[in-house]
Amino acid sequence: MTGKVEQRLAELGIVLPAPAKPAANYVPFTCAGTLVFVSGQLPMDAGRLIYIGKLGRDFDIDEGQEAARLCALNVLAQVKAAVGDLDRVKTCIRLGGFVNAVPEFTDHPAVINGASDLIAQVLGDAGRHARAAVGAASLPLGAAVEIDAIFEIA
Numbered sequence: 744m745t746g747k748v749e750q751r752l753a754e755l756g757i758v759l760p761a762p763a764k765p766a767a768n769y770v771p772f773t774c775a776g777t778l779v780f781v782s783g784q785l786p787m788d789a790g791r792l793i794y795i796g797k798l799g800r801d802f803d804i805d806e807g808q809e810a811a812r813l814c815a816l817n818v819l820a821q822v823k824a825a826v827g828d829l830d831r832v833k834t835c836i837r838l839g840g841f842v843n844a845v846p847e848f849t850d851h852p853a854v855i856n857g858a859s860d861l862i863a864q865v866l867g868d869a870g871r872h873a874r875a876a877v878g879a880a881s882l883p884l885g886a887a888v889e890i891d892a893i894f895e896i897a
Contacts (some may be wrong), residue, residue, distance in 0.1 A: 745870040748829035751865055763787050763817055766883070772796040772825045774779035777833075779825045783889040784817035785840070785882075786810040799848035802887055804840055808857030811840060814890035815858035819865065822894055831894040831896045835862050841889040843882040858890045 745753070752759065763784065765771055773780045781856050786794040786809075794810035796802055802810070815838075823829050840855030842848070855876040863870035872892075 746830035761772040762820040783891040785886040795885040799845035807854035810888040811857030815826040833895045836893040839891040
């Protein structure tokens with residue numbers, strides 16, 4: 744039997760990617776009690792970094808939102824790897840969004856909405872979260888966006 748979150752993913756036409764392996768000396772997630780902390784996820788698809796560059800120079804807000812959405816899919820893939828069943832998610836507590844942007848770019852929240860919207864779309868009320876949207880001079884591997892998250896599970 745398929746869980747409610749898996750059914751929702753299917754309704755949305757979303758297939759979660761395989762969880763990305765760490766690129767350095769860290770783990771992709773850590774579980775502490777009922778909390779799952781997901782390390783920063785990049786806009787990877789099939790092991791390939793898709794969005795390399797800066798918002799305000801190489802990408803516009805819509806493209807940044809797509810990069811953030813892809814990061815959020817990778818976040819959910821890590822949560823599933825951590826707990827086995829996304830129906831165990833009680834809530835997304837916090838989402839951290841980092842935007843590789845030119846200094847004059849100021850629409851970081853609009854970019855990170857791509858991730859926030861995806862999490863809420865997939866998890867419903869359990870996907871509503873606190874958030875940070877921060878600009879950065881650079882991100883790992885030149886990625887345009889990076890997303891980390893904290894979830895509470897049952």
